[in-house]
Amino acid sequence: MEKTVQLIYEGKTYEFPLITGSEGEKAIDIGSLRKQTGLVTLDPGYANTGSCLSAITFMDGEKGILRYRGIPIEELAEKSSFVETSFLLINGHLPSREELKNFSVMLNDQSLVHEDMKVFFQNFPRASHPMGTLSSMVTALRSFYPELQNVEEELNMTVTRLLSKVRTMATMSYKFTRGHTIVYPRPDLSYCANFLNMMFNSPVKPYVIDDDVKKALEVFWILHADHEQNCSTSTVRMVGSGQANFYASISAGMSALWGPLHGGANQAVIEMLAQLHREKGSVKQIVARAKDKNDPFRLMGFGHRVYKTYDPRAKIIKVLGDKLLDKLAVSDPLLDLAVELEAVALSDDYFIDHNLYPNVDFYSGIVLRAIGIPTNMFTVMFAIGRLPGWIAQWKEGFDDPKGKLNRPRQIYTGNNEMHYIPIDQR
Ligand code: SDX
Numbered sequence: 001m002e003k004t005v006q007l008i009y010e011g012k013t014y015e016f017p018l019i020t021g022s023e024g025e026k027a028i029d030i031g032s033l034r035k036q037t038g039l040v041t042l043d044p045g046y047a048n049t050g051s052c053l054s055a056i057t058f059m060d061g062e063k064g065i066l067r068y069r070g071i072p073i074e075e076l077a078e079k080s081s082f083v084e085t086s087f088l089l090i091n092g093h094l095p096s097r098e099e100l101k102n103f104s105v106m107l108n109d110q111s112l113v114h115e116d117m118k119v120f121f122q123n124f125p126r127a128s129h130p131m132g133t134l135s136s137m138v139t140a141l142r143s144f145y146p147e148l149q150n151v152e153e154e155l156n157m158t159v160t161r162l163l164s165k166v167r168t169m170a171t172m173s174y175k176f177t178r179g180h181t182i183v184y185p186r187p188d189l190s191y192c193a194n195f196l197n198m199m200f201n202s203p204v205k206p207y208v209i210d211d212d213v214k215k216a217l218e219v220f221w222i223l224h225a226d227h228e229q230n231c232s233t234s235t236v237r238m239v240g241s242g243q244a245n246f247y248a249s250i251s252a253g254m255s256a257l258w259g260p261l262h263g264g265a266n267q268a269v270i271e272m273l274a275q276l277h278r279e280k281g282s283v284k285q286i287v288a289r290a291k292d293k294n295d296p297f298r299l300m301g302f303g304h305r306v307y308k309t310y311d312p313r314a315k316i317i318k319v320l321g322d323k324l325l326d327k328l329a330v331s332d333p334l335l336d337l338a339v340e341l342e343a344v345a346l347s348d349d350y351f352i353d354h355n356l357y358p359n360v361d362f363y364s365g366i367v368l369r370a371i372g373i374p375t376n377m378f379t380v381m382f383a384i385g386r387l388p389g390w391i392a393q394w395k396e397g398f399d400d401p402k403g404k405l406n407r408p409r410q411i412y413t414g415n416n417e418m419h420y421i422p423i424d425q426r
Contacts, residue, residue, distance in 0.1 A: 009037055023058055040409045047305060051234060051406070056089060056392050057226045061306035066313065068226055069093070077316050082221040083107065083191045086163060086388035089226050090395065103160070104191075110157075110164040111185035111194065113172065114144045121176040130380045131264075133173045134166070135254040141165065142247040155398075158246055159391045166387055167191070170380050171198035192217045195384075200372060212327045213371055216320050220367055223313040223360065224382050226389025228306075232257035236390045237397045241406040246394065253390045254383050260300065263361075263386070266378040269301035270365035273334040273341075283341050291350040301338075301362030302345060308355035314362055321366035328370060335366045 003018040005028045014036050017029040027050050034040055043049045058067045066073040069088050076085050087095045087103050095103060120140060124133050145161065168185055175182045175198075183198045193209050196217065201207040227233065236253035240246075257263035276286060290299035304311060325332055342358055345351045361382075368378050397403055 007037070009039065012037075019053075021053075022055075023060070034409075040411070042411055045305075046234075051229050052237065052397070052400075054228065054393070054396055055092070056396060057228045057389070059228050059306055061304070061308050064307060064309045064312045066227070073223060073312055074316065077219045077222050080222060081190070081192075082218045082225070082385075085222045085225050086391075089388045089392040090159060106157070106160045107164040107191060108185070108187050110161040111168055113165055113168045117144070117169075118172075118182075121172050124173075124176070126177050126179075128177070129258075130170065130173050130177075130377050131254065131258045131383070134170055134380055134383065135251045135258075137169045137173075138162065138166070138247055138251040138254060142245050145247075155395070159395070162247070162250065163387055163391065164191075166384050167195045168198060170377070170384060171195065173380075174199055174374070174377060190214075192221070196371075210328075212324060216324045216367055217371060219316065219320055220364065220381065221385035223316060224364075224385030226386070226392060229393075230305075231259075231262045232386065233390060233393050236394050238406045240394045240397050241403065249394050250387070250390055253386075257383055257386065258379055263379045263382040265300050265359070265361035266364045266368070266382060267375055269338075269361050270334065270369070270375050270378065272300045273337050273365075276341075277333055277337055283337070283344050286341065287344050287348055287351075290345075291348070299341075299345060299356070301358055302351070303354070303356045304359045307357065307359065310357045311359040311362075313360040314358040317360065317367055318358075318363040321363050321370065324367060324370045330370065332366055332369060334369070335363075338363060338366065 003020075004015040005018050007014045007016065014033075016033065019027045019029050021027075030041060041049070056069065058070070059065065068076060068085065069092055071088070071094075076088075080088075083104060084095060084100060087100065091099075117137065117140065120137060121133070124136075141162065145158070172182050181203065183201045185194045185198060189197055189209075192214050196209055196214060197207055199207075229237070232253040235256035236249050239252040240249040244252075260268040272286075275281070276283070286297075287299065289295045289297045290302070321332075321335060325335065342362070345356070350356075364382075365375070365378055368381055369375075373381055
């Protein structure tokens with residue numbers, strides 16, 4: 001017997017199906033609400049609204065749980081690789097040895113960017129933000145590759161092509177803005193090692209790939225790989241629901257990620273800490289500003305729409321940053337500041353009462369700085385990590401036989417009907 005939820009409205013009782021997910025989450029299926037009652041729901045920011053059924057990622061915001069296809073993020077960060085985790089997210093299972101080999105070969109074969117694209121990079125203003133460059137190049141890829149066909153192998157080729165080329169395009173953007181020669185991908189290097197080599201190798205200063213740096217990058221990207229229906233993923237699904245092409249859907253997601261409330265927070269955190277350090281500001285003062293309702297300042301890297309406890313990814317990234325700095329025998333004054341800021345905030349009633357904890361972006365900049373990534377590329381690093389998640393979510397929407405165009409409703413609060421007034425009477 002299907003469970004239902006009753007709604008009593010204007011003396012009538014309406015029944016709606018109660019949906020229960022595989023982890024016990026419950027939702028009212030209001031698909032027939034307007035038809036039955038004439039009502040729509042209103043939920044600014046969609047804090048209480050589920051947009052889809054999804055089998056990809058499970059989050060429990062109260063317990064700080066994050067699993068990709070059922071596997072806890074802690075196990076994947078410790079035991080998996082970014083390529084293997086990408087396969088898991090996109091295909092729904094861990095790859096066999098053969099599948100992983102074939103996937104890696106496809107990623108290698110697709111790692112070059114069409115030589116004609118160099119002109120695009122050469123003519124982008126040097127001061128462009130790398131997120132703007134990358135999202136433009138992703139959209140441009142459609143011009144170089146045929147419209148996505150509906151056949152399975154074309155789909156696999158298309159998503160693998162982007163997963164591989166996004167690395168190359170990000171590093172090309174970095175090299176071009178510095179007027180340096182680009183570094184081509186190498187067939188003998190793994191996904192992450194190739195990225196590091198394309199970023200930092202130079203004809204006059206060969207880059208030596210440190211295994212701990214490569215491992216830190218693997219973990220960083222695994223931790224960013226998916227996060228259910230966040231702002232950018234919902235954008236990818238929104239654009240995909242209109243059946244715009246795959247590249248346009250992903251490029252739209254990249255633009256959504258760019259904002260400082262979302263993926264742009266990792267850059268905003270480091271800029272906040274760097275200013276605090278430069279001005280020898282007070283941590284207590286920063287926390288006081290974050291609490292002041294008259295001050296628009298927010299403590300960047302703190303708070304989350306879903307996590308009302310410590311973001312499990314932040315815990316891992318903090319340890320990663322400590323270990324990497326220790327291994328490289330460098331200290332980062334911004335890490336010391338971040339640790340102090342966290343301690344002050346987490347002991348403050350405002351943050352405790354509002355369930356505000358460090359999120360994935362609070363410590364991620366420390367790891368990226370240790371790797372040598374420039375601050376304005378931090379969100380690009382987030383985007384590369386999130387790409388397998390966007391692909392998996394886009395594909396789940398694309399493959400959904402019951403898929404519909406995403407088109408929310410509204411409640412109108414503007415003028416009632418009025419008539420045109422000729423300009424000489426206004
Ligand atoms: C990511 O959704 C995802 O999964 C995203 C992400 C992913 O992997 O895709 O996890 C990645 O985007 C992480 C979040 C990165 N953004 C930041 O670090 C920016 C700073 N954080 C905030 O702006 C905020 O916490 C949000 C935007 C992340 C979430 O805010 P909500 O859920 O919309 O909550 P809200 O803005 O309504 O705030 C609720 C209360 C408010 O106070 P009251 O008016 O109720 O008294 O908490 C306060 C807010 O003022 N608050 C903060 C705060 N975050 C929330 N106060 C000070 N500093 C903050 N950072």
